[in-house]
Amino acid sequence: MTQWLHDKRLLLGVCGGIAAYKSVEVLRLLVKGGAHVRVIMTENARWFVGPGTFQALSGVPVCTSVFNADDAAIRHIDWAREADLAVVAPATANCLGKLAGGIADDALSTFMLAVTAPVLLCPSMNTHMYQHPAVQSNLARLRGFGHTILEPDAGQLACGTLGPGRLPAPEVILEAVLGLLAPQDLAGRRLLVTAGPTREPIDPVRFISNPSSGKMGFAIARAARHRGAAVTLVSGPVDLPDPPGITVRRVTTAAEMTDAVLSAFADADIVVKTAAVSDYRPRERAPHKIKKTSDTLGLTLEKTTDILKTLGERKRGQILVGFAAETQELAAHAAAKLEAKNLDMIVGNLVGSGDAGFGCDTNRVTLFLRDGSHEALPLMDKYDLAHAILDRLGRLAEQT
């Protein structure tokens, strides 16, 4: 289940474009997130994907005509009234023209005139079609109606053309959906988030690091973006793609992370440091691969810059949040870190349980606040936990 998607009523419109197969995956992601999704297909969309696929995934019949023998004649009005959001993916040039012109000659275009909920349109077509002044002026008109247009990706299209027109990945469409459903309570706020591990080189082929996956930091960055914040994410080496709409700076070592964070700090209102930065690095980096010649090998380590402490010393009204992954005595370590580093909140988790902490999709944390209070949160998906943390941060920001 995904916060803001859970129990929401969504309408997915599918048009007759080559990318219609991708809307099957969009539907799967929306349903996985806990949404109730109804699908309306154009007649031409049936040429690309069968309604049975959408019906099986959504669990409800697919509407393809307002003149079906059952109650479909009124269904589009009911569905429009009940929808929390309408998404059209892919939206063909033809469909965009009809929506811009107020034409209602099939189930989807009729529904789209009746809906009052937010609308997300995902155009996808041949580059020349997309760049045609008629399509561009229709898109401008649709923006003027208050609809959100998800720009198509550029690249090699199925028709062989190179340029804009490709439907963005289903995960990117999901991000846009979450951005339209989440409250915009962080609009105007600037968040700086750090994520992932750092790598401290021993020689050209070896390094000291830790198992941080970056999932918690990326979840916080995404959740803040969905709530309207301008987000900068500084990440160590992780296997996660750049989330859309976020300024991402990729770094490798603790020194690089220090530079990137300190240069972005002055422009941030809220700083959330989830990165697992190495506390020590090898004093020397061997210029060539160290050979296996002796039975033992000693490494001299030196301390890296304590970024959180430095930020705590430099902060001028920013809200500063740290994470503490501990293997024992969480409360004592968290309270000490909160005090020593001049933080406003610390998110503490005991690592090693298997369902929380490094690499997991879920986490179980306790929030420790400056006033001495603490709040233990249940095991949660990291995205939902990110929102729970942002709820508290939003309240702290209102007090400052």
Ligand SMILES: Cc1cc2nc3c(=O)[nH]c(=O)nc-3n(C[C@H](O)[C@H](O)[C@H](O)COP(=O)(O)O)c2cc1C
């Ligand atoms: C193989 C094939 C692929 C097509 N792909 C697209 C497309 O990606 N985008 C688009 O706007 N039209 C595309 N078309 C043209 C539309 O199918 C056509 O304009 C149709 O009238 C759209 O109907 P609808 O908007 O009611 O679904 C394609 C047509 C064919 C035959």
